[in-house]
Amino acid sequence: xxxxxxxxxxxxxxxxxxxxxxxxxxxxxxxxxxxxxxxxxxxxxxxxxxxxxxxxxxxxxxxxxxxxxxxxxxxxxxxxxxxxxxxxxxxxxxxxxxxxxxxxxxxxxxxxxxxxxxxxxxxxxxxxxxxxxxxxxxxxxxxxxxxxxxxxxxxxxxxxxxxxxxxxxxxxxxxxxxxxxxxxxxxxxxxxxxxxxxxxxxxxxxxxxxxxxxxxxxxxxxxxxxxxxxxxxxxxxxxxxxxxxxxxxxxxxxxxxxxxxxxxxxxxxxxxxxxxxxxxxxxxxxxxxxxx
Amino acid sequence: xxxxxxxxxxxxxxxxxxxxxxxxxxxxxxxxxxxxxxxxxxxxxxxxxxxxxxxxxxxxxxxxxxxxxxxxxxxxxxxxxxxxxxxxxxxxxxxxxxxxxxxxxxxxxxxxxxxxxxxxxxxxxxxxxxxxxxxxxxxxxxxxxxxxxxxxxxxxxxxxxxxxxxxxxxxxxxxxxxxxxxxxxxxxxxxxxxxxxxxxxxxxxxxxxxxxxxxxxxxxxxxxxxxxxxxxxxxxxxxxxxxxxxxxxxxxxxxxxxxxxxxxxxxxxxxxxxxxxxxxxxxxxxxxxxxx
Numbered sequence: 220x221x222x223x224x225x226x227x228x229x230x231x232x233x234x235x236x237x238x239x240x241x242x243x244x245x246x247x248x249x250x251x252x253x254x255x256x257x258x259x260x261x262x263x264x265x266x267x268x269x270x271x272x273x274x275x276x277x278x279x280x281x282x283x284x285x286x287x288x289x290x291x292x293x294x295x296x297x298x299x300x301x302x303x304x305x306x307x308x309x310x311x312x313x314x315x316x317x318x319x320x321x322x323x324x325x326x327x328x329x330x331x332x333x334x335x336x337x338x339x340x341x342x343x344x345x346x347x348x349x350x351x352x353x354x355x356x357x358x359x360x361x362x363x364x365x366x367x368x369x370x371x372x373x374x375x376x377x378x379x380x381x382x383x384x385x386x387x388x389x390x391x392x393x394x395x396x397x398x399x400x401x402x403x404x405x406x407x408x409x410x411x412x413x414x415x416x417x418x419x420x421x422x423x424x425x426x427x428x429x430x431x432x433x434x435x436x437x438x439x440x441x442x443x444x445x446x447x448x449x450x451x452x453x454x455x456x457x458x459x460x461x462x463x464x465x466x467x468x469x470x471x472x473x474x475x476x477x478x479x480x481x482x483x484x485x486x487x488x489x490x491x492x493x494x495x496x497x498x499x500x501x502x503x504x505x506x507x508x509x510x511x
Numbered sequence: 512x513x514x515x516x517x518x519x520x521x522x523x524x525x526x527x528x529x530x531x532x533x534x535x536x537x538x539x540x541x542x543x544x545x546x547x548x549x550x551x552x553x554x555x556x557x558x559x560x561x562x563x564x565x566x567x568x569x570x571x572x573x574x575x576x577x578x579x580x581x582x583x584x585x586x587x588x589x590x591x592x593x594x595x596x597x598x599x600x601x602x603x604x605x606x607x608x609x610x611x612x613x614x615x616x617x618x619x620x621x622x623x624x625x626x627x628x629x630x631x632x633x634x635x636x637x638x639x640x641x642x643x644x645x646x647x648x649x650x651x652x653x654x655x656x657x658x659x660x661x662x663x664x665x666x667x668x669x670x671x672x673x674x675x676x677x678x679x680x681x682x683x684x685x686x687x688x689x690x691x692x693x694x695x696x697x698x699x700x701x702x703x704x705x706x707x708x709x710x711x712x713x714x715x716x717x718x719x720x721x722x723x724x725x726x727x728x729x730x731x732x733x734x735x736x737x738x739x740x741x742x743x744x745x746x747x748x749x750x751x752x753x754x755x756x757x758x759x760x761x762x763x764x765x766x767x768x769x770x771x772x773x774x775x776x777x778x779x780x781x782x783x784x785x786x787x788x789x790x791x792x793x794x795x796x797x798x799x800x801x802x803x
Binding site: 341342343344346357361362378381382383384385386387388391392393416417419420423424426427430431460461462490491492493494496497498499500501502503504505506507508509510511 | 633634635636638649653654670673674675676677678679680683684685708709711712715716718719722723752753754782783784785786788789790791792793794795796797798799800801802803
């Protein structure tokens with residue numbers, strides 16, 4: 220990477236409840252960006268689609284009214300907050316790109332308010348109460364990462380968390396910190412039998428991405444009950460060895476501040492040189508659906 | 512897959528100490544195969560290079576004398592034990608393929624003693640006290656899995672555990688159970704500061720392969736101190752949600768028997784349909800070393 224990296228970056232994971240009103244949610248996000256900056260944050264990451272209740276619990280054409288172009292009113296409000304406080308902000312938005320073309324998109328806003336990069340969710344889920352394929356066209360910008368004043372940031376969004384390919388490609392592009400805006404929760408009748416296992420699997424995947432790729436990983440989730448879903452919070456950050464540096468509670472809002480010593484990436488990758496030993500001559504089958 | 516799968520398979524993870532004498536180790540392995548079969552095992556997995564002390568702690572040309580052709584005396588002894596007890600056995604061997612061509616190889620022996628498949632370690636490490644690149648040519652058989660009387664088995668060997676690409680390709684080939692013969696331990700002065708984190712990272716990677724791919728995963732490690740390395744045992748198996756089904760102690764031998772309900776694979780993959788949503792159109796970069 221040509222750009223110079225800072226030695227240490229403090230990231231703020233804004234775990235929030237989302238209200239019915241977009242105005243209220245954006246106001247909350249702006250206030251939390253200010254709080255985080257005053258507390259010493261360099262990079263502030265908001266949860267997935269923070270501007271509204273999670274809109275994909277049913278297939279409802281009226282929900283498309285939540286979408287906005289980028290740039291648009293919400294992205295401009297967030298950019299202004301980033302510039303005002305001198306912090307990088309990762310904002311996940313319901314993007315209206317054209318009539319009939321919508322994406323689940325994250326914007327990386329540089330600390331001067333300019334756009335450092337845009338990522339459109341590549342892996343789009345479709346499961347009961349997560350009907351995202353109805354709303355979002357699959358991302359067409361690929362995987363990547365974006366240099367900012369506070370390190371090179373890679374972005375994944377929620378369902379992307381379950382795909383090691385996404386984390387790997389983001390790491391290979393030079394990401395130092397991989398941030399996942401997230402909206403994941405328990406379905407009512409699944410929580411009791413499967414809730415602990417589901418949460419553990421989710422956290423395990425994030426930790427594994429950090430380990431396999433030798434970078435920092437953070438997931439920023441919403442919390443609170445919305446219709447059938449109890450969003451499980453538990454936003455977390457881990458170091459390049461997969462150690463959990465900090466974790467928010469399941470059921471409360473929090474600005475979780477985590478210091479990332481970027482020099483650790485170099486040390487870890489030298490001691491665990493996985494990137495050296497990848498068998499790139501033998502990975503061609505990864506572009507197939509199934510090999511049997 | 513064309514073959515019919517049994518509903519449930521019991522795997523035995525043979526966590527063992529390895530002695531100086533090959534004869535003693537092979538005798539132990541044969542005895543442990545018998546014990547496991549009598550206890551109800553269908554599939555018995557031995558640790559990596561069980562026939563000797565871990566030979567790669569230094570670069571010593573005399574260690575090549577440990578290698579054998581396959582088939583060869585050790586593989587034939589193991590095959591006979593598999594046939595005698597009617598169990599599938601996964602045996603990791605130091606393979607002499609030709610003068611100057613050696614591999615770290617695992618043989619999957621069918622329950623009738625025939626060879627169901629051969630896997631040559633694809634990711635070969637080279638780190639202090641794990642000087643495997645000196646001994647082993649990289650595997651040239653690719654990733655895959657082998658139908659047996661007791662399910663379709665995929666094989667990885669130790670360092671392969673750190674590569675999500677290997678687990679994915681093995682899963683895509685139809686594996687139901689992914690078995691990792693292993694030889695991993697703590698270096699003396701690293702155990703105190705990093706030991707817990709290293710072991711946790713290792714286990715996290717195995718669990719993540721189970722989750723990301725919706726299959727059973729087991730790692731079979733040796734235990735005991737050999738020169739500079741304290742092999743950490745802790746052999747484990749996890750279900751397709753990444754839940755740890757059983758775990759051996761760090762410092763004792765054990766035949767760990769674990770029942771795998773193969774129908775769980777179907778249920779988990781239907782509820783967490785990651786294989787449906789892989790962006791195979793966007794994974795081409797995985798065959799590159801780095802993308803920056």
